[in-house]
Amino acid sequence: MxxxxxxxxxxxxxxxxxxxxxxxxxxxxxxxxxxxxxxxxxxxxxxxxxxxxxxxxxxxxxxxxxxxxxxxxxxxxxxxLLAQDIEGQARALELMDYMVATVHMRGFTFIFAPQRFTAVEAAHDEIRAHGRGIVTDGFAQLGEVLGGRDWLLGDYSIADATMFYLTTWGRGREIPMPDNVSTFHDRMLARPAVxxxxxxxxx
Ligand SMILES: N[C@@H](CCC(=O)N[C@@H](CS)C(=O)NCC(=O)O)C(=O)O
Missing domain, CATH: 3.40.30.10 (Glutaredoxin)
Incomplete structure (x- = not known):
């Protein structure tokens, strides 16, 4: 591969x-x-x-x-890295779709590249702020899913590897995240694969 x-x-x-x-x-x-x-x-x-x-x-x-x-x-x-049963697989897809299609594409992309949405420079800060709102809400929602567990779905999975790229971007941009999401990021950093x-x- x-x-x-x-x-x-x-x-x-x-x-x-x-x-x-x-x-x-x-x-x-x-x-x-x-x-x-x-x-x-x-x-x-x-x-x-x-x-x-x-x-x-x-x-x-x-x-x-x-x-x-x-x-x-x-x-x-x-x-x-993925549950064997259809319920577990659907939950992994549900989380990944939210993280990629919403938090990444509708949140971080607005923060990183407002010029992709309008050439009007005066509007860029507003677009970035909109993206930050989506991402902040996203981290809050993911924090709710994580709760007191180490990993999003209980067992470590493809969903956690996905959340890691978002928390990396969040740390880089100093976007507030709940404590359990921040701790999750540090837990990921400790993994030899990471x-x-x-x-x-x-x-
Ligand atoms: N829908 C695509 C999105 C992938 C995507 O946006 N990748 C970005 C990097 S995070 C990219 O390749 N950007 C290059 C570009 O847009 O020019 C997917 O889920 O794989």
Whole structure:
């Protein structure tokens, strides 16, 4: 397998999942600074120009975060990163969809890239503030799900690897998060798989 990733992006979550699984894979950096995601070479692999992009051993390409995480969880059950039963799988998808489609796409993207939504510079602060509201609410909701447990669904899962990329961004932007979410982030940082991912993706 080959993961096309960009450091400190949402591909960090998939990168962690691959490290947790422990099978051999190659990681290939897509250099956003050079706008490599828009290059002909990368577009030939993923026409959407996004990471994470996973090239599987049969050469087929899988895109979209939740699909990749679900496929990895199902394909490597021995790693124990996804419940075997349909209820547990639906709960993992429910959480990941909220984290990626809402907290990331409707929250952090507004904070990081308001210029994508309007060229009117005077409106950028308002767009950023809107994003911060979505993210702050997101962390509060995720904190409710986590409660007093170590991991979102009880057992460590693909959902936790996903929350880690959001809490990393949240720490970077000093976005308030409930204590249990902040502690969750530190718990993730202590995992050897996370440390390996951070070392491999350091630029
Ligand atoms: N819906 C996509 C979103 C992925 C996404 O937004 N990736 C960002 C990095 S966090 C990206 O590749 N951005 C490059 C760009 O938009 O130019 C997914 O779930 O995989």
């Amino acid at each position: 080959k993961l096309h990733f960009s450091p400190n992006s949402c591909s960090n979550g998939i990168h962690v999942i691959l490290e947790e699984i422990g099978v051999p894979y190659e990681s290939v950096r897509v250099n956003f600074q050079n706008r490599e995601q828009f290059s002909e070479g990368f577009r030939a692999i993923n026409p959407k120009g996004k990471v994470p992009t996973l090239v599987r051993d049969d050469g087929s390409v899988l895109t979209e975060y939740q699909a990749i995480a679900f496929w990895l969880g199902r394909s490597f059950p021995e790693a124990g 440390q390996r991912m951070l070392a491999k993706s350091a630029v």
